[in-house]
Amino acid sequence: MSGSSTNGPTAGGSVTGSGASERLGRLLGGDETAWLIDRARRRLEQGRPLTGTVTLTTATPAQRRAAEALLGRRAGAGSSLSVSLDEVDRILRVGGIAADGLREAVIRLRGPIRDLTGEKATRAADWKRAFAKLDALISERPELSGWRSWLESTGLVRRLATTAGEARTLLDRLSTVLERLPSPGTRLGRLAAETCADAHALDEGRPLATLALSAARALSGLPYASEGGADARRSAWAAVGVHLDDLSSFVLCLGLPGDDRSPTGRVLSAAGAAGEPCVLTLRQLLRHDTPLRANLVRICENPIVVAAAADELGASCPPLVCGGGRPSAAVWRLLDLLAAGGATFAYHGDFDWGGIAIAAAVHERAGFLPWRFDAASYRAVPSSAPLSGQVRPTPWDPELSVAMERRGVRVEEELVLPELVADLKLRTSS
Structure with missing residues (x-):
């Protein structure tokens, strides 16, 4: 840069405090050099050194003139503008404008430098x-x-x-x-x-x-x-x-023996005599504090089995409980009451991985014998519906999961509905 100024370096190479600040403001404090200070500040916040070159790809004439005033020479040609941070740092130090160079200039113009790396590490730790x-x-x-x-x-x-x-x-x-x-x-x-x-x-x-x-x-x-x-x-x-509440959780059943000693027992007796399916809420089952007596209780996954059994067998249907997909709290409570009364269970559900997961939960909690719910029964049912999902174990018949994975088709409970009803009818006549 050429020309003299009353605020320039003294004979000893230093500048008065007010003069240095004024000159710093003229050289780097304007809008035309804001991009340069922003780039330098970003580097400092990221913990990077103020070395190398920074480039403004579309510089205005005013930005180019400001850079030339700072560097004391022409700053190239074309639309882009490149400035050496090392050169700016040297100019500030030698000219006595900022004893600690560009870092000091950035702090004086924009305030303290944030430690973004440290802040990031602190946030990660938090x-x-x-x-x-x-x-x-x-x-x-x-x-x-x-x-x-x-x-x-x-x-x-x-x-x-x-x-x-x-x-x-x-x-x-x-x-x-x-x-x-x-x-x-x-x-x-x-x-x-x-x-x-x-x-x-x-x-x-x-x-x-x-x-x-x-x-x-x-x-x-x-x-x-x-x-x-x-x-x-x-x-x-x-x-x-x-x-969620005592009334929204319920279980569907058919043919469960009742009694005349409790409200729930009387509800079951009335439904059984009529040969109609019975819906019990969790509230009813929680208030029933004595075991429910039954021998073998069959469990199905889908309500259609209960409906078909009621149509075919009515009041003669043996004990049947519908899990309704994933068992609700009411289902679990009913199975617990039946188990406490000495009941054993036989289970049938959908041959898909979701159905297997449901059956596994019932098996773990209540135990059961498979009711046409083993590998041989699975292979016997024609189906072309593709099986998808995560493979799951079948502890009541380990071969079943192997057969399902190999065959790769799902078999819904509705496909064996006649056989299930026939089993219930046979149980009634035996």
């Missing part, structure tokens, strides 16, 4: 602490490891909690809820009150409820993302034993 309790729980619950990865990949927690501190509170509560799951026969409000000191913490739409419901689905082998709708929500909670 978020890791937010997940600490949940991760400790998952280390002991490997069935939730896939769900934990899904949480990370979808960013669901970060959408529900704006800060790591909020997330830590949310996830700590979630961990407390998960420690209680599965929780057979528990009302949702009670679970929320006992784990979160807030009976509404798991109400639909609350952040904790969103996370807890996805975890419940994971524990039940369902897709982590909610399908939406009250029925899907009710089913997901029911799969881990939790019911």
Whole structure:
């Protein structure tokens, strides 16, 4: 740069404080050099050195003139403008404008430099602490490891909690809820009150409820993302034993013996005498505190079996319970009451991986003999419907899962409806 100034270097090579500030403002404080200061500041915030060249691809004439005034020479030609940060740093130091060079100039013009790398590391540490309790729980619950990865990949927690501190509170509560799951026969409000000191913490739409419901689905082998709708929500909670209320959870049955000693017993007696299916709510079953007496109780997955049995057999139908897909809290309660009364169970369901998962849950809790629900029965039914989903074990007949994986078709319960009804009729006549 040429020309003299009363604010230029003194004979000793330094500039007065006010003169240095004025000159710094003229050289780098205007709009035309803002891009250069912005680039330098960004590098400092990222922990990178102020070396090398920065380029402005579409420079205006005013920006080029400002760069030339700073460098004291022409700054090239064309539309782009390149400036050496090393050269700017040297000019500021030698000219006595900023003793510590470009770094000092950036701070004087724009304020303190943020440590973005350090801030990022701090945020990462904060978020890791937010997940600490949940991760400790998952280390002991490997069935939730896939769900934990899904949480990370979808960013669901970060959408529900704006800060790591909020997330830590949310996830700590979630961990407390998960420690209680599965929780057979528990009302949702009670679970929320006992784990979160807030009976509404798991109400639909609350952040904790969103996370807890996805975890419940994971524990039940369902897709982590909610399908939406009250029925899907009710089913997901029911799969881990939790019911939304005593009346929305129910079980369909036919031919269960009743008695005249209790309200539930009288309901069963009346339905049995009429040969009609009976719907029992969880409320009724929770208030029935004595075992229900029966010998062999057959369990089906779909209501159509109960309807067909009622049409064909009416009042002569032997004990039959419908799981209705994933068993509700009412289903579990009824099976528990029957088991306490000495009943044994025989089970049939859909030959698909969802049906196998349902059957496995029933087998684990109540035990059963397969009712046309083994490998030989599966192979005997014609079907061309493709089988999809995750392969699952069949502990009541290990060969069944092997046969299903090899054959690769699904067989819905409706396809063997005549055989199932025939079995019930044979049981009646025997």
